[in-house]
Amino acid sequence: MRYEIRVEGEMSRTMTDSFPELESCVISGQTLLFGQVTDEAHLYGLLARFQSLGLHVVEMRRLAM
Structure with a gap:
């Protein structure tokens, strides 16, 4: 599954490296x-990482293959 995730603001290189x-x-x-998300657990892990870094997810969507 490929996903696209929009985050409010411009993330620094250090943040994107996370x-x-x-x-x-x-x-x-x-x-x-954007990129490949292997399964639901991976997706929830990404969302938890965004939250722990204090990032605000504006939009998230699954892309057609």
């Missing part, structure tokens, strides 16, 4: 992270 399994870019003042 998500080595995802690629990232900045669009209109938001950080877009």
